[in-house]
Amino acid sequence: MSIIYDAQNKTFKLDTKTSSYIIKVYDENYLLNLYYGAPIPETYISGREMRRPNASFSLANPVIGEHGFTPDTAPMEYGCNGAGDFRISALSVRNANGDSVTDIRYVGHKIYAGKPQIPGQPSTYVNDASEADTLEIYAEDKVTGVRVTLYYTVFSTCGVMTRRARVENTSSCECEIERVFSLCVDLPTMDYDMITLYGRHCRERDAERRPLAHGLQGAESKRGVSSHAQNPFVALAEHGADERHGDVYGFNLVYSGNFSALAECDFNGTTRLIMGINPVDFGWKLAPGEYFDAPEAVMVFTEEGIGEMSRIFHRFYNSNLIRGRWKTEKRPLLINSWEAAYFDFDTEKLVAFAKEAKKLGIEMLVMDDGWFGKRNDDTTSLGDWFVNEEKLPGGLAPLIERVNAEGLKFGIWYEPEMISPESELFKAHPDWHVHVDGRVPMLGRHQYVLDVSREDVRENIWQQMYEVLSRNKIDYIKWDFNRNISDAGSALLPADRKKEFFHRFILGTYDLMNRLVTTFPDILFENCSGGGGRFDPAMLYYSPQIWASDNTDPIERLYIQFGTSMCYPASSMGAHVSACSRTGYETKGNVALWGTFGYELDPRKLTAEEAEIVKKQVAEYHDSYDLIHYGDLYRLVSPFDNPYRAIWQFVSPKKDRFMVTLVTMRRQADKKVIVKLQGLDPDKRYRNETTGEVCSGAWLMKAGLVLGYAAYESGESCVVYFSEV
């Protein structure tokens, strides 16, 4: 068992292969965190309960006495609001008296093999109960009757723990949750740098690193989705930690809505990190007997640097988050019509794309935005999910038949959670969009957001989608979401429940997506939100891949892909070769290979020379698929650190094959680059698949690989493959 209860010390010990975590039931049943860090053998460590007590007007619990313990500075396992702990709280519940003092104490626990799922919400899962153990700690506020279950699941061999909380109203009166976080971690120092992923449309997930400072810092979204602006990921890396060395904590929230990930460093120089639903614009009423489930947070600790933290996330998401047929089955290589045609296409053009694509070895044609209602630009028709027969005479069936006859599969685009003011749906239901009475709602890309927190709205959209999907042979769906949510209100929610809207909206989205993947389990599903505006673990639970960015310039993509890889695996990163860039096709391909790979261009416009390059890329895609999708990523030289070049490496799980890619962003000063490789077996001998040269893993990791002659100028790149002799 990876979870032990030490009855003598009243401690819980949770062990993964890379971390230990110790919780103590202290006097008066306060729950404290004694340790989270590198593996240690003890089930108890002394001296942590009363961390630098009474340092600054801190308060004492009179039953325990003023002998040192105070909730103000103690490492609280799940800090609550208003009862002597003045740091940012994980939980605040307003009770029937109207106050928000919340004070939960341990009442019991349960340890078992396996992991329960969260009803109606995405989460990581066990393939087999033996993969993980779960601890449920029960804690109660005796005054208000609020009961909390803290869930901890330990995926020991993965180096991962997951956490979440359930809040239950066991009293006879209504109460309201004001804030409920999924995790709270109290660390004894603030000697860390915080790494977050910030961005915007076409510049997603830039990795930003800064030392923790006293006070609050972190990442948040109030946009209704996880967003381009900040990702629900935070790492704390000890000062000086790099890709290969140092203590690193990684935290990622399995949630697609408004989130908050905050660290507070107090006057004692300790750090509290909380992660969960953003309490701004949130509230949740609980009638007697009702409960609320906060989403799941994933936690990783390693002593082996930021690179290993990322690899732990990657392996874990590939095995315990991504689901369904396409988790393990090779995904078809696609060409998407968007950048090739935008809204300007018809059956003949699409069939012509398919014909040409087939010659290049491409396996699926995706018809992007513009096939439905009267959609000839982005001003109309969202919500009218019936075929535009002016573009596609006879509907989808004849088109799909012809695309299939060319030997290609067929995919389609949807944006189910949106409505255009100029649409049949809006005429029929002018109150179905997200809005509040009396205000003119904001427009984004000429569209409103559809209120999918409502069951009747979801049912309408689902019926429209079902009509298309059940009658046609659709192999793939791109599910888009092209604006953020303002004017948050739902016509059906009473005034005292309006704050529930944002979370209810997300639950509605999950419900629709779940219906899709369970009714049509064979459809490959790719998520998208104006590129990568909803790139989060919750979406990965439904769709194994997510379009990483609308920016397909390969140099820009380096930053996006390096940042995204902080916690998301290559198998999930939608990456395509497009026509819109001055950089050559070789480099476009070498960069896009890192992700799910595909094309975003008019194949008829390729020159003969470009078409030959594409054919070679297609062959390389097949050859390197397993290495990239299931291999380990090493970020050897990051564009965030080096203005000249980016270098990365994929190593197969058996360490019997690897590839190294170099992209030059700025003309090199020196014509050669020597890079020390990582993750190889030092005793194995590897052959360069192009030159035949053989050298040991030790050589390549200690002396380094000489690269770069072929990638001297900016925009040039090279890839080398090695396999075990």
Ligand code: GLA
């Ligand atoms: C978003 C997506 C694009 C494309 C367009 C269509 O911007 O990111 O890839 O699908 O919508 O309108």
